[in-house]
Amino acid sequence: MNRRAAAVAQLEARIGHQFSDRDLLERALTHASVGEGATKVRHYERLEFLGDRVLNLLAAERLMGLDAEAREGELSRRLANLVNYQACATVARDIGLGEALRLSASATKIGARDSDTVLGDACEALIGALYVDGGFEAARAFFLRFWAEAFAGLNAPRGKDPKTQLQEWAQGQGLPLPTYGVVAREGPDHAPAFTVEVRVQGYDPEAAQGRSKQEAEKAAALAMLLKHEGPQ
Incomplete structure (x- = not known):
């Protein structure tokens, strides 16, 4: 098993979800830089789009459940603190997502693997992939586990x-x-x-x-x- 394959296996173990659709997982871990050049590569941007919406719904659901009296403005403020790219990047580092990413050599060279922006986007893509592969409950289980500290x-x-x-x-x-x-x-x-x-x-x-x-x-x-x- 090569280094990246080991990182992917460790990622799945860490999040507690074994993907049945391996192509979906690979796409969720592929940065757009890999598609630069002649070869057409499916990367994670579409899954990132989906994951962003799923993440916002999960966070809103949890906030509503925790505080039945909070006003919309307060809920919106709390939501913004939970779903920004820095929060996603923190979770990405916690689960070792950077090591599992598929990046071009040039992106790796400039430090994209540890970039908050890249990690935040990739985390949202992973949430989107979890939703597609395991349904809303799989995405919710991931969210509740790895956003617990942010909520606290x-x-x-x-x-x-x-x-x-x-x-x-x-x-x-x-x-x-x-x-x-x-x-x-x-x-x-x-x-x-x-x-x-x-x-x-x-x-x-x-x-x-x-x-x-x-x-x-x-x-x-x-x-x-x-x-x-x-x-x-």
Whole structure:
């Protein structure tokens, strides 16, 4: 298995979806630069168009579900923070999308593989491909997993560390201290991704991902606070 094939396999493992349509996956990972020249190559721009619309719907659906009282203007502000290319590029790096991309030699040479714009566009294309290959539920599962930290940061409690905030919230209700556990560790040693679950007695656990155990614990604590209206 060559280096890129290994990166593609690792990408599928990371996102938890094995594509049944391999040509679709290849198209989702092919940058337009590959088509420069005489050979006609199908690249990801059409899937990017679709993925952008799917992403906006998924984010809007989640925002509406999390806050039944928010006004349209506030929802629009939050949506803009969730679906911009920087947010997509962050997710792309988390899942190792750059290593799996098919780029021309010239695009690779100028650093396109680590460009926020390229990674953001490719992430949207991948969402479009997930929607086509696995339906809306496959796209939703990807979105809920890899946008959890972004949602947690939308209304992050100010001042104190979120783990401290959660501890004080639990104690205020007469509950034992929250507990944290690593439920998954993925990625290479130089760029690991940790999924941590936080538990508070009497509440459903919340999980979140981060580039370190500490980062994932903070994201999980934020998710728990926001879901159960902890202190702001």
